[in-house]
Amino acid sequence: MSGTARNFFILALAYGIVGMMLGLHMAMSQDHTQMPTHAHIMVLGWLMSAVFAFFYHLFPEIGRSLLARIHFALTAVAGVILLVTLYLFLAGNPAIEPVLGLASIAFFLGMVLFAWVARPALFGR
Numbered sequence: 001m002s003g004t005a006r007n008f009f010i011l012a013l014a015y016g017i018v019g020m021m022l023g024l025h026m027a028m029s030q031d032h033t034q035m036p037t038h039a040h041i042m043v044l045g046w047l048m049s050a051v052f053a054f055f056y057h058l059f060p061e062i063g064r065s066l067l068a069r070i071h072f073a074l075t076a077v078a079g080v081i082l083l084v085t086l087y088l089f090l091a092g093n094p095a096i097e098p099v100l101g102l103a104s105i106a107f108f109l110g111m112v113l114f115a116w117v118a119r120p121a122l123f124g125r
C-alpha cells in the first residue's frame with residue numbers, strides 16, 4: 001500500500017485502536033455515556049477509512065490525483081475534530097456544539113467529494 005491508500009489505512013488503524021480502548025473503558029466502568037463517540041470512531045473512523053484505503057489500493061491511479069489527496073486531508077481533519085468535539089460534547093460541554101456541527105458538515109462534504117473522485121471507477125474517464 002502507498003500514497004492515499006496507505007494514509008487512510010494508517011488512519012483506520014489509529015481509529016480502531018482508540019475506539020476499542022474507549023469501548024473497553026465503557027464496558028469496564030459500566031458508564032456508556034460515550035457510546036455514540038465509540039460507535040462513530042468505529043464505523044465512521046475505522047470502517048470508513050479502511051473502505052477508502054482499499055478503494056484507493058484497488059484504483060491507484062485515482063489515489064494519485066490531487067483531489068484524492070484533498071479527500072484524505074478533509075476526511076482526516078474533519079473526522080478527528082468531529083470525534084473529539086463529540087466526546088467533549090457528551091462529557092458535558094454543550095458550548096462545543098457549533099464546532100461539532102461544522103465538522104460534521106465538513107465530513108459530509110468529504111463524502112460528496114469522494115463520490116466525485118470515485119466516478120472513473122464506475123464510468124471510466
Ligand code: HEM
Nearest residue numbers: 020021023024025026027032035038039040042043046047
Ligand atoms: C474491544 C472491543 C469493543 C468493546 C469492548 C466495545 C464495547 C461497546 C460498548 C460497551 C457499547 C455500548 C453498548 C450500549 O450502551 O448499548 C458499544 C456499542 C457499539 N459498538 Fe462497540 N465495542 C468494541 C468493538 C467494536 C467494534 C469493532 C465496532 C465496529 C466495527 C463497534 C461498534 C459499536 C457500535 C456501532 C455501537 C453502538 C451500538 C448501538 O447503537 O446500540 N464496537 N460497544
Ligand code: HEM
Nearest residue numbers: 035036037039040043044045047048082103104105107108
Ligand atoms: C456527518 C456525519 C454524521 C453525523 C452528524 C451523524 C449523526 C448521528 C446521530 C445524531 C446519531 C444518533 C445518536 C444518538 O441517538 O445518541 C447517530 C447514530 C449513529 N450513526 Fe451517525 N452520524 C454521522 C455519520 C455516520 C456514519 C458515516 C456512520 C457509519 C459509517 C454512522 C453510523 C451511526 C450508527 C451506527 C449510529 C447508532 C449508534 C449511536 O446511537 O451512536 N454515522 N449518528
